[in-house]
Each structure stands twice: as structure tokens, then as C-alpha cells.
Amino acid sequence: MKKNIYLVLLSIVFLFLDTAFFDRINLYGIRPYMVLALALSATLTFSVQSGIIIAAVCGLVLDFIGNPYLGLTSALYLAAVVVCYVLVGRSNHKKLFVFLIMVTSLIAMDMLLWLLATIFGAVVNVLNALLLHAIPCAIITGGLTMLLNRCLSPLLKGQLERA
Amino acid sequence: MRKLWRNKPILIAIIAIAMFLVLCAFTLGTRVATYAEGLFAKAIIPVQEFVSELTNDVTSFFVRVFTPSELEQKNAQLEAELNKYKLLDAEYEETSRENARLTEILNYVESNPNMTMVTAQVIARSSNEYVDTLTLNVGSRNGIKEKMPVVTPDGIVGRVTLVGTTWCKVRTMLNDDMRISVMVQRTRDEGMFGSVISNTGESAIMQLYYLPTNATVVAGDVILTSGLGGLFPKGMYVGEVVTISTGNEPYDAGVYVPIDFVHLEEVMIVLNVDEVVEE
Numbered sequence: 001m002k003k004n005i006y007l008v009l010l011s012i013v014f015l016f017l018d019t020a021f022f023d024r025i026n027l028y029g030i031r032p033y034m035v036l037a038l039a040l041s042a043t044l045t046f047s048v049q050s051g052i053i054i055a056a057v058c059g060l061v062l063d064f065i066g067n068p069y070l071g072l073t074s075a076l077y078l079a080a081v082v083v084c085y086v087l088v089g090r091s092n093h094k095k096l097f098v099f100l101i102m103v104t105s106l107i108a109m110d111m112l113l114w115l116l117a118t119i120f121g122a123v124v125n126v127l128n129a130l131l132l133h134a135i136p137c138a139i140i141t142g143g144l145t146m147l148l149n150r151c152l153s154p155l156l157k158g159q160l161e162r163a
Numbered sequence: 164m165r166k167l168w169r170n171k172p173i174l175i176a177i178i179a180i181a182m183f184l185v186l187c188a189f190t191l192g193t194r195v196a197t198y199a200e201g202l203f204a205k206a207i208i209p210v211q212e213f214v215s216e217l218t219n220d221v222t223s224f225f226v227r228v229f230t231p232s233e234l235e236q237k238n239a240q241l242e243a244e245l246n247k248y249k250l251l252d253a254e255y256e257e258t259s260r261e262n263a264r265l266t267e268i269l270n271y272v273e274s275n276p277n278m279t280m281v282t283a284q285v286i287a288r289s290s291n292e293y294v295d296t297l298t299l300n301v302g303s304r305n306g307i308k309e310k311m312p313v314v315t316p317d318g319i320v321g322r323v324t325l326v327g328t329t330w331c332k333v334r335t336m337l338n339d340d341m342r343i344s345v346m347v348q349r350t351r352d353e354g355m356f357g358s359v360i361s362n363t364g365e366s367a368i369m370q371l372y373y374l375p376t377n378a379t380v381v382a383g384d385v386i387l388t389s390g391l392g393g394l395f396p397k398g399m400y401v402g403e404v405v406t407i408s409t410g411n412e413p414y415d416a417g418v419y420v421p422i423d424f425v426h427l428e429e430v431m432i433v434l435n436v437d438e439v440v441e442e
Contacts, residue, residue: 020214023288024222024426048172056179064203065211066287068296068324068332071186078180082173117294120191121340123358 003155007042007050011058014038019065030136032144033106035062036077040102041148043081044088045155051081072116076109083108099142106138195309196327204327208286212300215286219428223257264429271316272431278396280314280431281305286330295337297321299430302329312395312433317422319343319401320430322394331432336369337362337424344391345371345401352378353389356401356418365423368405370414380404380416396436 014034022031035058043051059074067073083105088098107130114129196204238252265282272280283305287298301307303326313320313333321335334341342357354374361368374380384404390397406417 016211016214019211019287020218024218048170048176052172052176052179056183059183061207064200065207066289066296066298068191068289068294068334069187070190071183075180075183075187078176078183082176082180085173121338122294123339 003046003050003152006152006155007038007046007054010038011035011054015058015061018062023066029133030140032140033137034144035059036080036106037141037144037148039077039081040084040145041152043085044098044145044149045152048081048085051085052078055081072113076113080105080109095146099146102145103135103138103142106141107134110134110137192324194325196325201328204330208300208327208330211298212284212286215284220257223260224253227253227256267316268429268431278433279435280433281307282429282431283331284429285427295335295424296324297333297335297427297430299331299333299432300329301432302327302331304328306434307331307432310394312399312436313430314399314433315422315427315430317400318420319388319395319399320422320424320427323432333430335424336420337367343395343401344389345386346389347374347378347380347404348385348387350379350384352380353391354378354415356386358414360414360417362424364425367420367422367424368417369402369420371404371416371418372414374415378415380407382407384416386418394436396433 014037017034022034025031035054039051039055039058042054055077056074059077060070063070063073084102087101087105111126111130111134114124114126114134117124268282272278272282281301283299283301285297286300289296297313297320299313307323307326309323309326311323313323319336321333321338321341323331324334325332336343336357337359339358342355344353345356346353352374354371356369356371358370359367360370371380371386382404386401386404388395388397388399388401402418402420404416405419408415408417
């Protein structure tokens with residue numbers, strides 16, 4: 001119950017950080033994706049169900065508030081959660097391995113978004129998109145995910161590890 | 164692999180991904196907001212407006228603290244003796260800036276008496292780098308409809324693509340698929356305008372193309388809307404030519420657009436575009 005309350009409160013705060021705060025406060029477009037970081041850390045710390053719910057619901061709200069389409073952000077965030085769970089799950093991999101897996105999947109997600117935008121007529125240099133946006137944002141978001149994982153882990157105290 | 168397909172949450176997630184992609188396909192492009200979206204907006208948009216204003220206040224405070232100005236240097240001298248006047252001055256500064264922006268908007272509205280305009284606040288922006296969309300705090304209740312032009316005193320911002328009761332979404336000129344029909348003020352040559360060449364954040368240089376082969380556009384020429392297509396009234400300021408194509412570029416000229424798309428806080432929507440275009 002305590003875990004769910006924390007996750008709901010964090011989701012609401014991170015939603016508004018993503019839509020209002022980091023939209024204005026960023027370094028030439030480089031910023032963390034707070035909601036995605038929360039979904040991934042919930043997947044790593046608690047269960048894939050937590051990550052799926054956060055990714056689906058918050059992704060839809062993000063699309064509604066700031067994007068002209070509905071559902072794409074949810075789909076991409078869900079894909080990131082699934083990839084993260086399949087490759088890392090809740091087993092005790094080394095932290096660097098987990099971080100690298102997350103950064104790689106985040107970069108892949110951003111590049112997929114770039115590809116979709118290009119298909120629909122956007123003209124964006126792929127190197128600029130990769131070096132000046134995808135990689136820095138993925139590193140910051142991956143780092144934030146690891147930090148959140150560490151902060152949320154105490155909520156697991158007293159619970160049995162899943163088999 | 165078989166274990167993966169037997170994992171219920173993963174299976175549900177994969178089905179959900181497919182459903183969201185289908186939803187995305189149905190919601191692309193210009194459309195009318197659904198009843199569900201309107202209901203959801205009633206709860207979310209007021210909170211988003213509050214958070215957006217709070218963010219603007221916080222960022223303005225830090226900009227003032229870290230950017231030296233004559234007024235702040237004077238405040239720094241007085242701060243040791245009169246700390247409370249620094250706070251009062253900070254509030255005055257913010258009010259003055261808002262007043263200056265709104266005065267500029269009012270002057271623009273009064274200088275265009277044939278256009279009926281609604282002023283709106285920007286409360287959200289798109290969450291990715293590839294699609295530039297603004298969310299405004301006005302909607303069908305204020306007379307807003309799809310495809311209405313969105314402007315500032317500095318020029319054309321974009322067009323309304325989605326309208327709710329108290330909100331609407333605007334696709335800006337920074338998107339590569341946004342085009343407007345324009346003309347060179349001096350020679351009256353008509354062409355098309357759109358696609359970003361470079362964007363510094365505070366301004367952008369965009370492409371002017373499809374000019375007649377004998378067109379003699381030069382740097383400094385003012386570009387206005389031509390009124391063709393009926394989407395933008397004729398004679399609205401678009402930008403100023405700064406570069407001429409050498410022949411190797413896929414456009415005829417680069418046009419300087421003095422709009423800071425990243426820091427837009429208020430914009431205006433032209434309501435009676437049909438009447439103005441017919442004049």
C-alpha cells in the first residue's frame with residue numbers, strides 16, 4: 001500500500017516536471033525523462049506490472065497535455081519497460097550492466113521516434129539527433145533510473161524476494 | 164522465448180503497445196477533440212496552467228539572480244540596508260515585463276482593426292524534439308476552430324490543429340510539413356515559405372522557395388503572407404530575407420523569423436480569418 005502511494009505521488013510530480021519544468025529548464029534540449037525513469041526503476045525495483053501501469057497511464061497523459069497524437073509515448077515507454085524487464089528483470093546483474101542496457105534501450109527509443117518523425121516529413125540530421133539529444137538524454141535518464149532504484153529499494157524491506 | 168510469451172504482464176504490455184500504436188494512427192492530423200478528451204481536459208488543463216505559471220516564476224527568479232543588470236546592481240547596493248525593497252522590486256520587474264509583452268500585443272491588435280483576435284497563454288509544449296506543438300489555454304468556448312492562424316507581433320507562429328472546450332493545440336512553423344503562401348513585399352512575387360534552415364532558439368531562418376524564375380529578391384526584402392489558400396490573411400508579416408541561394412540549395416532565399424518559439428508565453432489567434440481574406 002505504501003509503495004503504491006509513493007508511486008502515485010511520484011508519477012504526478014514527475015508528470016508535471018516533464019511537461020512544465022524540464023520543457024523550459026534544459027541544456028539545449030538535453031533533459032531527463034522523469035516519467036520514463038520512474039517506470040523503469042519501478043520495473044527494476046518492484047514488478048513489471050508497476051512499470052507497465054506507470055508507462056501506459058503517464059505516457060497517455062503526456063501525449064494529451066503536449067503532443068498532437070495520443071498513444072505513441074505510451075507505446076514507446078511500454079516497449080522500453082518490456083525490453084528492460086526481459087534483459088535485466090529483477091535479477092542481481094551488475095549495476096553497470098543494468099545502466100548500459102537501459103541507456104541502449106533509451107537511445108533505441110529516441111531513434112525510433114526520430115525515424116517516425118522522418119517518415120512523416122520532419123528533416124532532422126540523424127547524427128545531430130543521436131549525439132546532441134538521444135545519447136545525452138539517455139545517459140541522464142539512465143542515471144536517474146539507477147538513483148530512483150536506490151531510493152525506492154528501502155520500500156522493499158521486509159518483503160520476500162520474488163522467485 | 165516460450166517463457167516470455169507465457170508471462171502474462173509482458174503479453175498484456177505487447178497487446179497494449181499495439182493498441183496504443185493504432186490509437187496514435189487514428190489521432191494524427193487535424194481533428195475534433197472527443198468528449199472523453201474534453202472531460203479529461205477539465206481536470207488536467209487548470210493544473211497544468213498553474214504549474215506552468217509557477218515554473219515561469221521560478222525560472223524568471225533565477226534568471227534575475229544570475230543575470231546582472233543595472234537595476235539588480237543598484238538593488239545589490241541597497242540590499243544590505245533594505246532587503247524587503249529587493250523583493251518588492253522583483254515583483255515589480257515581473258509585472259513590468261508582463262505589461263510590456265501585453266502592451267505589444269494590444270498595440271498589434273489595435274493596428275489590425277479588421278482582425279478579431281483572442282490572446283492565449285502557452286501552457287505546455289510537445290515532449291519530444293521532432294514535433295513542435297504548443298498547448299494553449301483557450302478553446303471552442305472562446306470561438307477557436309481548427310486551422311485558425313496563430314500569430315504574435317513578431318510574426319506567424321503556426322496553425323490550430325486540435326480544439327477542446329478550454330484548450331487547443333497549435334502546430335508551429337518549425338515543423339517541416341508546415342507551409343504558407345507568401346509574397347515579397349517589394350516586388351509582389353509569390354512563393355512558398357516553410358522548413359527550418361537554422362534555429363538558434365531566439366530566432367530561426369527558414370526557407371523561401373517556388374519564386375518565379377525571374378524574381379529579383381534581395382537581402383532585406385520583407386516577406387508577407389499572400390492570402391492564397393485562405394488560411395492566413397494577406398499582408399501579415401512573416402520575416403525578412405537574409406540570405407540568397409547560390410544555386411546549390413533547394414530553396415531561393417533564407418528568411419529571418421524573429422520569433423523565440425522556445426520562450427513564447429502569449430500568442431494571438433485570428434478568429435475572423437475568412438472575412439479578412441475576402442477583403
